[in-house]
Amino acid sequence: MNYMPGTASLIQDIDKKHLVLLRDGRTLIGFLRSIDQFANLVLHQTVERIHVGKKYGDIPRGIFVVRGENVVLLGEIDLEKESDTPLQQVSIEEILEEQRLELQAKQESEKLKVQALKERGLAVPRADTLDEY
Amino acid sequence: MFRYPSPEECPLDEEEDGFQALGEEDEDIDQFNDDTFGAGAVDDDWQEAHERLAELEEKPRGAGQRAVPGGEDAELLGEPEDTLAERLTRLVIDSELEDPAIMRAVHTRAPGAQPAPLNAGIWDGPAVLRRIRGPLLTQEMPSVSVLDYALPQRPPQAREEERDPSERALPRRSSSPVIGSPPVRAVPIGTPPKQAAVPSFNQQILCPKPVHIRASMQQRYPAPYGERMSPNQLCNVPNSSLLGHPFPHSVSPVLTHLQRAQLLGGAQAGRMSPSQFARVSGLVGSPLPSVNPKLLQGRVGQMMSPAGGFRAFFGAAPAPPPPSQPQPPPGPASHLQGLRPQPQMFRPDTTHLHPQHRRLLHQRQQQNRNQHRSLNGSVGDRGGHRGSHQEQARKDPYANLMLQREKDWVSKIQMMQLQSTDPYLDDYYYQNYFQKLEKLAAAEEVHGDGPKKERTKLITPQVAKLEHAYKPVQFEGSLGKLTVSSVNNPRKMIDAVVTSRGEDDETKEKQVRDKRRQTLVTIEKTYSLLLDVEDYERRYLLSLEGERPALMGERKQKICDMYDNLRGKAPGQERPSDDHFMQIMCIRKGKRLVARILPFLSPEQAADVLMATARNLPFLIKKDAQDEVLPCLLRPFSHVLYHLPLGTVTSLVQQLTNLPQSATAPAPTNLHLAAVLQNKFGLSLLYLVLSRGEELQSSDTSTELMQDNQWTELMLLASRELLRIPAAALAKPVSPPSNLLSLFSRYVDQQKLNLLETKLQ
Numbered sequence: 001m002n003y004m005p006g007t008a009s010l011i012q013d014i015d016k017k018h019l020v021l022l023r024d025g026r027t028l029i030g031f032l033r034s035i036d037q038f039a040n041l042v043l044h045q046t047v048e049r050i051h052v053g054k055k056y057g058d059i060p061r062g063i064f065v066v067r068g069e070n071v072v073l074l075g076e077i078d079l080e081k082e083s084d085t086p087l088q089q090v091s092i093e094e095i096l097e098e099q100r101l102e103l104q105a106k107q108e109s110e111k112l113k114v115q116a117l118k119e120r121g122l123a124v125p126r127a128d129t130l131d132e133y
Numbered sequence: 134m135f136r137y138p139s140p141e142e143c144p145l146d147e148e149e150d151g152f153q154a155l156g157e158e159d160e161d162i163d164q165f166n167d168d169t170f171g172a173g174a175v176d177d178d179w180q181e182a183h184e185r186l187a188e189l190e191e192k193p194r195g196a197g198q199r200a201v202p203g204g205e206d207a208e209l210l211g212e213p214e215d216t217l218a219e220r221l222t223r224l225v226i227d228s229e230l231e232d233p234a235i236m237r238a239v240h241t242r243a244p245g246a247q248p249a250p251l252n253a254g255i256w257d258g259p260a261v262l263r264r265i266r267g268p269l270l271t272q273e274m275p276s277v278s279v280l281d282y283a284l285p286q287r288p289p290q291a292r293e294e295e296r297d298p299s300e301r302a303l304p305r306r307s308s309s310p311v312i313g314s315p316p317v318r319a320v321p322i323g324t325p326p327k328q329a330a331v332p333s334f335n336q337q338i339l340c341p342k343p344v345h346i347r348a349s350m351q352q353r354y355p356a357p358y359g360e361r362m363s364p365n366q367l368c369n370v371p372n373s374s375l376l377g378h379p380f381p382h383s384v385s386p387v388l389t390h391l392q393r394a395q396l397l398g399g400a401q402a403g404r405m406s407p408s409q410f411a412r413v414s415g416l417v418g419s420p421l422p423s424v425n426p427k428l429l430q431g432r433v434g435q436m437m438s439p440a441g442g443f444r445a446f447f448g449a450a451p452a453p454p455p456p457s458q459p460q461p462p463p464g465p466a467s468h469l470q471g472l473r474p475q476p477q478m479f480r481p482d483t484t485h486l487h488p489q490h491r492r493l494l495h496q497r498q499q500q501n502r503n504q505h506r507s508l509n510g511s512v513g514d515r516g517g518h519r520g521s522h523q524e525q526a527r528k529d530p531y532a533n534l535m536l537q538r539e540k541d542w543v544s545k546i547q548m549m550q551l552q553s554t555d556p557y558l559d560d561y562y563y564q565n566y567f568q569k570l571e572k573l574a575a576a577e578e579v580h581g582d583g584p585k586k587e588r589t590k591l592i593t594p595q596v597a598k599l600e601h602a603y604k605p606v607q608f609e610g611s612l613g614k615l616t617v618s619s620v621n622n623p624r625k626m627i628d629a630v631v632t633s634r635g636e637d638d639e640t641k642e643k644q645v646r647d648k649r650r651q652t653l654v655t656i657e658k659t660y661s662l663l664l665d666v667e668d669y670e671r672r673y674l675l676s677l678e679g680e681r682p683a684l685m686g687e688r689k690q691k692i693c694d695m696y697d698n699l700r701g702k703a704p705g706q707e708r709p710s711d712d713h714f715m716q717i718m719c720i721r722k723g724k725r726l727v728a729r730i731l732p733f734l735s736p737e738q739a740a741d742v743l744m745a746t747a748r749n750l751p752f753l754i755k756k757d758a759q760d761e762v763l764p765c766l767l768r769p770f771s772h773v774l775y776h777l778p779l780g781t782v783t784s785l786v787q788q789l790t791n792l793p794q795s796a797t798a799p800a801p802t803n804l805h806l807a808a809v810l811q812n813k814f815g816l817s818l819l820y821l822v823l824s825r826g827e828e829l830q831s832s833d834t835s836t837e838l839m840q841d842n843q844w845t846e847l848m849l850l851a852s853r854e855l856l857r858i859p860a861a862a863l864a865k866p867v868s869p870p871s872n873l874l875s876l877f878s879r880y881v882d883q884q885k886l887n888l889l890e891t892k893l894q
Contacts, residue, residue: 004544004547004548007547009544009547011540011544014535015529015532015534015535031529031531033535034534034535034539035535035543036543037546037547042534044531044534045531
C-alpha cells in the first residue's frame with residue numbers, strides 16, 4: 001500500500017534503519033518503529049554515533065523517543081552499503097576523548113579570534129542564541 | 134456459573150460431585166468483578182509464587198519424558214490423559230487450592246477427550262490458577278471442545294480472528310515482561326512470565342468469538358490509554374520496573390519454555406488449517422518431555438495463537454512480520470503471515486539481564502535451536518514457498534510494532550491537513566508539480582509505448598467551503614461577559630495607537646523614503662492584480678458558462694487597473710511624466726512586474742510602456758547597474774515589437790538613440806546612445822528594434838516605407854554612430870539579430886558594412 005504518494009510521509013519508513021540528525025547536533029541511528037503526526041519518532045536499538053574526523057564511535061542507547069521538532073533530518077540507511085564507509089570505527093572511550101580534544105581546540109581558536117578582534121577594536125560577534133549548541 | 138452448552142461437553146469426574154454444590158452457589162456471582170476475580174483480588178508475592186512454580190516444575194520432570202512424533206489426533210488425545218491425571222493428583226495433594234472456582238474449573242475439565250495442551254495449563258499451579266477468574270473460566274467451557282470443531286472447519290474462524298487488528302504479536306523477548314501478570318510492582322523485568330497469563334490466552338484463543346477475548350482482556354489489563362490495548366503498552370508497564378534484578382536460577386527453564394513456545398508458534402505459517410493445527414498440536418506435544426509440563430500451558434497458548442489470530446502477549450510471538458518492503462500485506466493478516474519458524478539468528482537485547490541469566494538463556498537457546506531443527510521438518514514445507522520472505526521477516530522480530538491501524542490513523546491525520554477548498558491556492562506547488570509530471574507522462578505516452586509508470590497521485594479531499602460565523606463562547610449563568618480568547622478571537626494585548634505625522638515635520642529624506650514606500654505598495658498591489666489576472670484562465674476553465682462573461686469583464690478591469698498603476702493615474706490624457714513609471718522601474722521587483730504585465734496589455738498600452746522605457750533608458754541603465762534585471766524585459770519587449778507598426782518602431786528607435794531628427798546638427802557626443810550601446814540590454818533592445826524595422830521593410834511590399842525619410846535618416850545616423858564607437862565599448866547583446874547586416878547594407882557602403890559586421894560579431 002503506497003501511503004500518500006507524492007508526499008513526504010514517514011509511514012513507508014517504518015521498521016527501517018535510519019540515521020537521524022537532531023538539532024543539538026547528535027546523530028542517532030536506529031530502527032524507526034513508530035511515528036505520529038508531529039513526526040515524533042520511536043527509534044529502536046538506537047546507537048548514538050559520534051564523528052570526529054575520520055573516526056566514529058557508537059554508543060548503544062536502546063530505545064529513543066524523539067520529539068519531532070528536534071529532528072533536523074533523517075534518512076534511511078541502506079543496510080548493504082552501511083559497512084561500506086571510509087570511516088574508521090573506534091571504541092567509545094576513544095571517540096569521546098577525540099571529541100573532547102576537538103571541542104577544546106575549537107574553543108581555543110575561538111578565544112584567539114575574539115582576542116584578535118578585541119585588539120583591533122572590532123565588535124565581538126555575538127552568538128546567535130539559537131545556535132548555542 | 135458454568136453453563137455447559139451440551140452435556141457431552143462436560144465430562145464428569147468422580148470428584149465433580151463434591152463441587153457441584155459449590156457451583157450452584159456461585160450462580161449469581163459477578164464474574165466480571167475485578168475485585169473478586171480480577172487482578173484486584175490478588176495480592177501476590179511474585180517471588181513466592183515463582184519459587185512454588187519452580188518447585189512444581191522440577192517434580193514432573195521425570196514424568197513427562199516422552200517424545201511425540203508428528204501429530205496425530207488420536208495420539209495426541211490419548212497421551213495427555215496420563216499426565217493430566219498426574220497433575221490432578223498433584224493438585225489435590227497440594228494444599229493451595231483454596232479457590233472453589235478454580236477447583237471447579239479443574240474438575241470440569243475432565244480428561245478424556247480433551248487434548249492435554251489445551252487444558253494442561255489450567256490445572257497447573259494454584260498460584261497460576263489464581264489468575265484465572267470467573268469469566269475466563271466460563272469461556273473455557275465452550276472452548277473445551279475447540280479442538281473437536283477446530284480441526285475440521287475452523288480456518289474461517291481463524292481467519293476472522295486473524296484480522297482483528299488489535300491483536301498483534303510482540304517480538305520475541307528473551308525475558309519477557311509479562312503482560313498478563315499482576316501489576317508492575319510485582320513483576321520486574323526478566324522474571325519469567327506468570328503462567329497465569331497463559332491460560333487466559335488459552336481461553337481466548339480457543340473461544341470462537343473474539344468479543345470474549347477482548348472483554349476478558351480488558352478486564353484484566355487496564356490499558357494506560359484506555360482505548361488501545363496495544364500489547365506494547367501493556368508490555369511497557371512491567372517494563373518500567375526495576376532492571377537488573379537478581380533472578381532466581383529457576384528463571385532459565387521458564388525462558389526456555391518461552392522460546393520453545395515461540396519456536397513452535399513460529400512454526401506455523403499464515404492460516405491455520407485443520408491439518409496444520411493438528412500438526413502443531415503434535416509439535417506441542419513433542420517438546421513436552423523436556424519442558425515443565427506446567428509450562429506447557431504457555432506453549433499451548435502460544436500455539437493456539439495463530440489459530441485464533443491472537444498472539445500471546447509475551448514473547449510468544451515469533452513473529453516477525455513481513456518487512457515493510459515493496460508490498461507489505463494488509464496489516465492484520467501480516468501478523469500471521471509473519472509467523473515463521475523462528476530463526477536461530479535472532480539475538481535479542483539481553484543487556485539488561487543478569488549475566489548468569491543471560492548465560493543460561495543463551496544455553497537454552499542453543500538447545501532449543503537444536504531441538505527445533507528436528508521439529509521443524511514437519512511444518513517446514515508449508516513455509517517453504519515463502520522462503521526468502523521469511524528470511525527477511527525473521528531477521529526483524531520487532532517489526533510491525535506500529536499497527537496498521539495506527540499507521541492509518543497517522544495518515545488520516547495527514548490527509549485531513551491536506552483538505553482544502555481551493556487546492557490551487559493552498560497547495561500551489563504540489564499541484565503544479567503534478568501537472569508538469571502528467572504533461573510529461575502524456576507527452577511520453579504520445580510517442581512512447583504506453584504508460585510507463587503508473588504514477589499514483591495523491592487525491593486530496595476537496596472540502597466544500599463552509600461559512601463559519603464565529604460566535605464567541607457564551608457561558609450560562611455567568612455574571613457579565615467573560616472574555617475567552619481563542620485563535621479566532623484573540624485578546625488585545627497592546628494598545629497601539631496610530632498617530633499620523635504632520636507634513637512639516639517630515640524631512641526630505643523621509644519624504645523620499647515615503648515615496649519609495651508608496652511605490653513599493655503600488656508594486657505589491659499591482660502584483661496581486663497580476664496574479665489574479667494570470668489565474669483567470671484556469672478559473673475560466675473551471676467555471677460555468679454563465680459565469681464566464683463576468684469573469685472576462687473582471688479580468689479586463691483588472692488589466693486596466695494594472696496599467697493605471699504602472700503609469701500613474703494621470704487625470705489628463707497626456708501622461709507628461711514618466712515619473713511614476715520610472716519609480717517602479719527603479720525597483721527590481723517593478724521591472725519584473727512590468728515584464729509579466731506586458732503580455733496582458735493592449736498593443737497601444739504596451740507600446741507606451743516601451744516608449745517610456747526607451748526614453749529613459751540611460752537612467753534606467755544606471756539604476757539597474759546593481760540588479761541587472763533589465764534583460765528580463767527583452768523577451769516581452771520583443772513580443773510587443775512584433776506587433777508594432779513601422780511608425781512606432783521609428784519613434785522607438787529615435788527614443789532609443791536619442792538622435793536628433795535631422796542630421797544637420799550632429800551631436801559630438803551622444804551620451805544617450807553611447808550608454809545604450811554600452812549596456813547589454815540597451816544594445817539588445819536596439820538590435821531588436823532595428824531588426825523589426827528591417828523585417829517590416831523587407832516584408833512590406835509597399836514603397837511608402839522606402840520613402841520614409843525619418844527611418845532612413847535614423848538608420849544613417851545609427852550606422853554612423855555604430856561605426857564610431859569602438860568595438861570594445863560595445864556590449865554583448867543577448868542575441869545578435871541576423872538581419873541587421875541586410876539592414877545596414879541599405880545605408881552604408883561595403884567598406885563600412887564590413888566594419889559593422891566585425892563589430893556586430
